[in-house]
Amino acid sequence: MTGRFEFKLLGRDGAARVGKIATPRGDIATPAFMPVGTAGTVKAMLPESVRATGADIVLGNTYHLMLRPGAERVARLGGLHRFMNWERPILTDSGGFQVMSLAGLRKLTEEGVTFKSHIDGARHHLTPERSMEIQRLLGSDIVMCFDECPALPADRGRIEESMRLSMRWAARSRDAFGDRPGHALFGIQQGGLERDLREESAEALKAIGFEGYAIGGLAVGEGQAAMFDVLDHAPGMLPEDRPRYLMGVGKPDDIVGAVKRGVDMMDCVLPSRSGRTGQVFTRRGVVNIKNARHADDPRPLDEACICPACRGYSRAYLHHVFRSNEIIASMLLTWHNLHYFQEIMAGMRGAIVEARFEAWEAEFHATRALGDIERI
Numbered sequence: 001m002t003g004r005f006e007f008k009l010l011g012r013d014g015a016a017r018v019g020k021i022a023t024p025r026g027d028i029a030t031p032a033f034m035p036v037g038t039a040g041t042v043k044a045m046l047p048e049s050v051r052a053t054g055a056d057i058v059l060g061n062t063y064h065l066m067l068r069p070g071a072e073r074v075a076r077l078g079g080l081h082r083f084m085n086w087e088r089p090i091l092t093d094s095g096g097f098q099v100m101s102l103a104g105l106r107k108l109t110e111e112g113v114t115f116k117s118h119i120d121g122a123r124h125h126l127t128p129e130r131s132m133e134i135q136r137l138l139g140s141d142i143v144m145c146f147d148e149c150p151a152l153p154a155d156r157g158r159i160e161e162s163m164r165l166s167m168r169w170a171a172r173s174r175d176a177f178g179d180r181p182g183h184a185l186f187g188i189q190q191g192g193l194e195r196d197l198r199e200e201s202a203e204a205l206k207a208i209g210f211e212g213y214a215i216g217g218l219a220v221g222e223g224q225a226a227m228f229d230v231l232d233h234a235p236g237m238l239p240e241d242r243p244r245y246l247m248g249v250g251k252p253d254d255i256v257g258a259v260k261r262g263v264d265m266m267d268c269v270l271p272s273r274s275g276r277t278g279q280v281f282t283r284r285g286v287v288n289i290k291n292a293r294h295a296d297d298p299r300p301l302d303e304a305c306i307c308p309a310c311r312g313y314s315r316a317y318l319h320h321v322f323r324s325n326e327i328i329a330s331m332l333l334t335w336h337n338l339h340y341f342q343e344i345m346a347g348m349r350g351a352i353v354e355a356r357f358e359a360w361e362a363e364f365h366a367t368r369a370l371g372d373i374e375r376i
Contacts (some may be wrong), residue, residue, distance in 0.1 A: 005141070005184040005211055007243045013357040015235070015262040018349050021243055023141050024182040025081070026088045030057040031259045031348055032242060033341050034267040039064045040074075040084040043272050045338070047086045053307070053335065054342030057089040057142075059267045062134050063098035066124070067117050071137040076311040079139030091267075092140035093247070094131045094173075094188075096147045108148065110165070128172035136180070144214065147188045152222040157193035159217075163313040166190045166216075167204040174208050184211035186245060192217055193226055195233060202237035213238040214245040215263070219254075228257055235262035251345055252281060253368070256361060259348050260323060271341050275334030278322050282340065282369050287332065293375050294319040307339035308332065 003024030011018045021028040035042045035050055038061045043052050052057060060080055065071060073087075074083050081087055099106055099113045106115035112127030131146035135180075147166040150158055170187050177185045187205035191197030205213060215234050218227045227249075235244050245265040246258050255266055271281065271346075280287040282302040297315035305311075309318065309332035322329040351360035 002088070003182050005182060007077040007212070007241065009241065011353050011355075013352045013355045014053070016259050016348070016352050016357045017205075017262060017264055018352040019264060021089075023089045026056065026140055028089060028164050028265075029345075029349060030264040031345055031374045032056060033255065033340075034059045034265065035338055036061075036267055036269045037084065037086075037270060038269070039068070040080060042334075042338075044327075044334040045272070046072060047084065049335060050086075051088065051365070052340065054346060055338065056328050058086060058142060060084075060090050060092045060138065061098065062092050062095035062127050062131060062138070062144075063126075065092075065138060066095065066126075066134050067119055071134040075137040075139070079137075081118060081139060089141040090139075091142035092138055092144065093127055094136045094144040095134070095250070096131075097125060097149055097164040102338075109166075112146075113148075121224070132173055132176035141183055142212065143177060143183060143185045145170045145185065145188050145210075147190060147216060149190065149217050149220065150192070150216070151220050152192060152226075154192060156194060157198075158193075159190075159194060160197055163190040163192075167201060170205060171208050172204075174210070186210055186212040186243075186244075187215050188214040188216040188247070189234060189238065190217045193230055195230075197233050198230065199237055202234075205249040210242070212243040212265075213244060216247050217253060218246065218292050219248040219250055220361075224254060224257070227254070231258055231261040231263065238351060252341070255344060255364070256348065256364060259356070260361065271337035272334050275337045276330045278329075280331065280333055281337050282372070283367050284372055286359045288371050289315070289318050289322050289329075291319075297376060299373070299376070301336060302340075305336065305339065305343075307336045309336040329352050 004023045009019045011092055019030045034053050034057050037058045074080055077083050099115050106113050110297050120240045128146040135143040146169050148162050150162045172338040189201045191201045238244050249266045250268050278290040280289055283311040294315040303309050334358045351357045
């Protein structure tokens with residue numbers, strides 16, 4: 001693979017930024033939302049359908065892929081892009097967050113984490129070096145450092161200890177990543193809700209040097225107000241000329257608030273998971289398609305939406321197929337949600353370029369506050 005990984009800042013409006021990440025596998029317009037393809041697939045979606053929603057990049061999960069089908073097997077089969085039939089950029093997380101969530105099934109040391117698989121109970125040892133090896137075998141374009149992320153709330157001592165361990169692991173990740181032209185390694189800022197620890201983490205990461213920087217340790221139970229308090233200062237601690245990635249976020253208003261504060265990239269399982277459970281995101285807020293009020297409604301989910309679910313199907317039909325457990329319900333509702341999230345990103349990119357982000361944001365919130373259309 002030839003070419004370089006580059007980030008170009010194309011404009012800003014306040015702290016909000018618009019830019020382009022160039023990779024050998026294609027460009028990524030920022031602000032960017034990355035659909036989550038945990039085990040090599042965005043659930044209920046074909047890869048070409050994901051692309052049709054406007055997605056430039058998807059996320060794969062190191063932890064799940066290392067357990068099944070195995071990184072070495074994926075490499076033998078041509079890498080993750082070929083394996084899942086997605087030739088555009090892929091970002092893989094490090095596996096640290098999933099290992100954290102195992103709680104009683106893991107043992108944490110300076111060297112790394114030993115844990116039992118949630119699938120078959122087999123014992124595994126994950127270190128910064130092994131995480132880099134797995135992500136190299138997968139062939140991902142953007143690789144995340146191996147880190148440790150405590151759930152919030154947590155006491156300051158725990159957060160401080162965890163952050164400094166993550167910084168030592170970041171240095172080891174950088175060394176293990178090596179020289180891989182066309183691929184990028186992102187460092188992950190930690191520090192919980194503590195501003196001074198966030199600053200210390202940012203300085204440590206900048207001293208190591210990365211192609212991009214993530215803001216980790218948020219959306220782990222602290223609530224939106226606390227998250228925004230951190231985002232009021234955390235992005236500005238990171239280099240201006242590198243992409244900034246907020247991990248695991250979020251709801252539509254979380255995303256808009258993050259971009260407003262200087263974030264360039266984000267990911268979340270919410271639009272796809274919600275689609276499979278009947279929760280639909282529209283311009284006028286959240287719709288629960290399970291509700292009986294939709295059973296006789298001939299109107300689309302959102303009359304202004306051009307996704308397949310809204311162009312070809314009524315609320316009544318979507319209600320019927322969801323209640324009947326038909327697979328097409330997950331397909332159509334997931335497509336709609338992902339389309340809506342990408343529509344938000346495109347709207348923000350246009351507004352930033354035209355220096356009207358504040359007006360766009362006000363309209364976004366005002367329309368959502370209207371609530372769903374009246375029952376007929």
